[in-house]
């Protein structure tokens with residue numbers, strides 16, 4: 001018997017028609033959400049095939065969002081670490097300051113096609129909320145953002161931004177008062193107002209077709225990076241690094257390289273205070289198979305299947321589950337998943353600021369931390385691309401208090 005031909009990792013069969021990535025993904029929702037998801041899936045696939053939609057999307061990505069972003073050689077970081085050559089994919093330079101707007105824009109265009117007049121979203125660090133409020137303002141859509149009460153406090157700047165953009169921000173006071181509870185509220189709102197409303201989910205997570213659709217709106221990160229590195233170096237990179245919350249910026253960078261066996265990839269989760277129960281958000285280091293908020297994936301849960309609380313210095317990585325495509329890539333052994341602790345992320349945050357003149361988002365600093373670990377062990381003719389998913393303006397007050405920075409008097 002001949003061995004079956006291995007399936008390419010990026011293929012039209014993945015996810016399958018039910019939205020499954022092997023054991024992961026799917027559509028685990030109450031009946032009331034089945035129909036809107038079905039409708040969304042059909043409209044999304046129609047849009048994808050429609051040259052007018054693609055043209056409109058490209059137009060706004062270029063003219064409003066600021067694509068393409070640069071692939072920037074981090075000269076001083078490379079020199080100081082003394083190993084692989086380090087490039088930064090500058091998603092931090094996008095309008096609103098993070099990759100999130102690639103997806104928010106795409107989904108807002110889908111909402112318009114469906115004749116929806118209202119969009120809702122959940123947000124952790126507030127970046128997805130800001131991106132959603134921004135595109136809603138731009139297209140004249142009503143906008144409501146659900147945000148955990150704890151996150152509202154630690155990301156106050158983004159709450160002000162959303163309000164200035166005309167969005168209503170609803171602080172969610174249930175449970176741990178962070179992202180998971182905000183998603184619950186958004187789903188509740190969607191069920192109630194489904195005729196007028198599209199739910200702009202902010203990461204490569206949730207019920208089918210969200211993980212597929214969000215990945216496709218972000219794959220432009222990897223498509224550009226691939227072309228840019230070929231122009232600059234005449235070859236593919238050896239290692240890709242990206243932080244993983246729900247997994248959207250990481251899958252966006254990784255996806256176009258999945259079928260290139262020479263390109264290694266590593267997703268970096270939030271190690272928080274260390275890998276002890278409820279002290280981190282590293283789903284591949286303590287999580288197990290389960291269902292949460294519409295999909296099947298690796299989840300931080302107790303033996304009764306109750307969702308465990310999580311901790312990370314970065315609100316954007318502080319979530320108990322990971323996108324199903326990452327779970328699949330993990331189990332296939334195609335992508336490796338590491339974690340960076342709060343301390344390492346803070347150190348990386350300061351190091352990038354001082355060495356490169358770039359203040360990264362705390363989320364992105366997790367990817368930089370992994371780069372700091374690995375680059376010195378690699379040879380000088382190897383290449384790393386780090387996805388700089390966002391800029392750190394939203395985090396400066398928090399970091400200042402952590403490192404004891406005082407205002408000059």
Ligand SMILES: *Cc1c(COP(=O)(O)O)cnc(C)c1O
Nearest residue numbers: 127245246247248249316363390
């Ligand atoms: C939201 C966010 C993340 C985490 O979300 P993913 O879906 O895993 O990308 C990472 N970086 C920044 C800057 C973010 O705003």
